[in-house]
Amino acid sequence: MGIVTPGFQGRPRSAEPALPPGQYLTEDFPVLSAGPTPKVPLDTWEFVITTETGEEVRWSWAEFTALPQETPTVDIHCVTRWSKRQTDWQGVSLDVLLDGVDTEATYALAHSYGGYTTNLPLADLRGGRAWVAHRYSGRDLPPEHGGPARLLVPHLYFWKSAKWVRGIRLKTMDEPGFWETAGYHDYGDPWREQRYAGD
Ligand SMILES: Nc1nc2c(c(=O)[nH]1)N[C@H]1C(S)=C(S)[C@@H](COP(=O)(O)O)O[C@H]1N2
Ligand SMILES: [Mo]
DSSP states (O other): OOOOOTTOOOOOSSOOOOOOTTOEEOSSOOOOOSSOOOOOOTTTOEEEEEOTTSOEEEEEHHHHHTSOOBOOEEEEEOTTSEEEEEEEEEEEEHHHHHTTOOOOOOEEEEEETTSOEEEEEGGGGSSSOOEEEEEETTEEOOGGGTTTOEEEOTTSOGGGSOTTEEEEEEESSOOOOHHHHTTBOSSOOGGGTOOBTTO
16 A cells, blocks of 8 residues: 555546536535525415426425425536535425326426526436425525525536425426526536537
8 A cells, every 4th residue: 555556557546436527526515596595484485386287286384394305415516517525405305296296297397486497307306316405414405505495406407406496387398497598408417518508
């Protein structure tokens, strides 16, 4: 140990998994918001799933927080090139929220208090890959990071993780959201570096 064999290129020192291309690691937690942080009192907060036929399923804060909880630990990747490892969340899986929702939709448009929207295939909200998160690092999610609750879809660039999420509209046709309309990629896979439309 500690002896470098001349000419031996070796392996990386640790088993640190690679980051998506073009990303760098940050230890702090940057705040990226396109507008002011909305104030959302818990007694009026609700989360609503609206199907393509107009059916609605809604949860009050008390109902939402009484659902089965998960505690995902995930890496997150912002399109502005910062990534953060091993972030700890608590929230409700979209599998739980979509359970029993009768739909043939293939797309979803998440919408937020404050007006932000973002679109993604409905399949990407299923399969244990997406949550409505309301706690971060052992505390209630701070308002600047999307509290009371935000979408958490860590396998896509973080702009898909709508802060202050208020609901999801299920759709049979794709409809671009806020950043997607502004030229960002429709899908946003960080491993394929899908930053902008056409990437
Ligand atoms: N409602 C809303 N959600 C949002 C945004 C926003 O401006 N408004 N910004 C997105 C972007 S670009 C990123 S990188 C992350 C930033 O989350 P953070 O501020 O908790 O780091 O939130 C995403 N969700
Ligand atoms: Mo972002």
